[in-house]
Amino acid sequence: xxxxxxxxxxxxxxxxxxxxxxxxxxxxxxxxxxxxxxxxxxxxxxxxxxxxxxxxxxxxxxxxxxxxxxxxxxxxxxxxxxxxxxxxxxxxxxxxxxxxxxxxxxxxxxxxxxxxxxxxxxxxxxxxxxxxxxx
Numbered sequence: 001x002x003x004x005x006x007x008x009x010x011x012x013x014x015x016x017x018x019x020x021x022x023x024x025x026x027x028x029x030x031x032x033x034x035x036x037x038x039x040x041x042x043x044x045x046x047x048x049x050x051x052x053x054x055x056x057x058x059x060x061x062x063x064x065x066x067x068x069x070x071x072x073x074x075x076x077x078x079x080x081x082x083x084x085x086x087x088x089x090x091x092x093x094x095x096x097x098x099x100x101x102x103x104x105x106x107x108x109x110x111x112x113x114x115x116x117x118x119x120x121x122x123x124x125x126x127x128x129x130x131x132x133x134x135x
Contacts, residue, residue, distance in 0.1 A: 011069070026052075 026048060033044040067073060078085040101107035112119065113127050 030041070030044045030048055033039040033047075034041050039047075075085060080088060101110065109125050112123070112125055
């Protein structure tokens with residue numbers, strides 16, 4: 001039997017890997033529809049979201065799944081001052097995202113492709129590659 005102190009780490013790491021792989025596959029599906037099938041990005045994302053939502057309903061038989069892991073419950077119920085911990089995690093992630101988008105070539109290509117596709121094409125940016133890597 002796994003000790004209580006190590007159970008969270010044993011379950012967390014594989015779960016994190018599964019979620020990251022699932023997110024990457026979802027991004028590739030969306031980028032395929034946008035780049036090669038010429039779907040509007042919003043419609044592609046909405047359609048995939050609806051499909052995943054229906055699959056989740058089928059898998060869970062529309063039942064709630066209780067969370068019994070105390071570490072996970074602690075993550076959502078911990079407060080720092082008057083703010084919950086997930087608020088600070090979101091702030092940290094937004095700062096990291098902002099630095100990536102403002103200070104890297106990748107971020108400039110994404111902004112250029114999303115802001116003015118023709119100008120991006122004329123400057124030599126591969127739009128399909130840029131859209132696929134940002135999905």
